[in-house]
Structures are given as C-alpha cells and as structure tokens.
Amino acid sequence: MVGAAIISGGRLLAAQRAEPPELAGGWEFPGGKVDPGESDEDALVRECHEELDVKIALAARIGGDWPLSLGGVLRVWTATIIEGEARPLEHLALRWLGADELHDVLWLAGDLPVVEAVRPHLRGAAGP
Numbered sequence: 001m002v003g004a005a006i007i008s009g010g011r012l013l014a015a016q017r018a019e020p021p022e023l024a025g026g027w028e029f030p031g032g033k034v035d036p037g038e039s040d041e042d043a044l045v046r047e048c049h050e051e052l053d054v055k056i057a058l059a060a061r062i063g064g065d066w067p068l069s070l071g072g073v074l075r076v077w078t079a080t081i082i083e084g085e086a087r088p089l090e091h092l093a094l095r096w097l098g099a100d101e102l103h104d105v106l107w108l109a110g111d112l113p114v115v116e117a118v119r120p121h122l123r124g125a126a127g128p
C-alpha cells in the first residue's frame with residue numbers, strides 16, 4: 001500500500017474513507033494498492049488522480065514500511081499538488097490540517113505514527 005502526505009501552505013490533506021464498513025469514517029492518506037508491474041511512485045500518482053482529481057509531485061519518503069492494522073505495509077511520500085484542486089471523488093470528505101490540528105480527525109490506527117513523522121515536513125512547506 002502507498003499513501004501520499006499531500007502538503008499545501010503548511011497543511012496536511014486528510015481523507016475520510018467511505019468503505020469498507022470496518023474502516024469507513026476513519027481518516028487516511030490518499031493512496032491504495034500498487035498494481036502489478038507498477039512502481040510505488042507511479043501508483044501513488046495514479047491513485048491521487050483517481051481519488052482526488054489532482055496531479056501530484058512526490059517529494060520526501062517518510063520512513064520505511066509502516067505496518068497496518070489489517071496487515072500489509074504502507075509506504076508514504078510527502079507530495080505537493082501541481083495541477084488541480086483536491087476533490088473527494090472516492091472519500092466521504094477531505095480536510096486540510098494545520099500542525100495544531102493534526103489530531104482533529106480520527107486517523108486509521110496504523111497511520112498515527114506516520115502523521116507524527118510527517119509533522120516536521122509541514123513547517124516551511126511552501127505552496128498555495
């Protein structure tokens with residue numbers, strides 16, 4: 001699994017899952033599964049286009065393989081939007097969280113350490 005920590009103007013984009021029922025309502029990094037033959041990076045760009053209708057550019061890799069509660073691992077990159085404006089095409093809602101708001105949403109359990117690892121990247125992140 002790959003996830004994008006999309007940052008704009010010092011805020012992190014969080015997306016609320018619509019399904020499956022056991023995860024619906026929880027907040028996550030946009031992303032998903034890597035297709036066979038696809039690189040992690042290409043999968044992340046593709047998923048963000050499908051889910052948010054934006055083109056992103058990846059920046060820093062955040063940590064290594066983050067274990068997920070339902071099994072598998074999550075690989076995370078910071079990213080910026082280089083085309084479009086994020087819309088929740090497959091999520092229930094989107095929120096842009098400032099550094100003091102990172103825990104205003106209920107992240108999926110596996111994402112909590114990742115959110116803290118992303119925090120230092122919010123400062124000085126330029127962008128619109």
Ligand SMILES: Nc1nc2c([nH]c(=O)n2[C@H]2C[C@H](O)[C@@H](COP(=O)(O)OP(=O)(O)OP(=O)(O)O)O2)c(=O)[nH]1
Nearest residue numbers: 001003028029030031032033068069070108110111
């Ligand atoms: N995208 C994403 N998935 C996460 C995060 N944290 C986390 O535990 N997961 C889990 C939830 C799902 O079990 C799995 C990703 O599934 P997904 O539903 O996003 O992937 P997908 O769209 O490619 O899969 P599919 O349902 O289309 O087959 O990873 C996260 O931050 N982002």
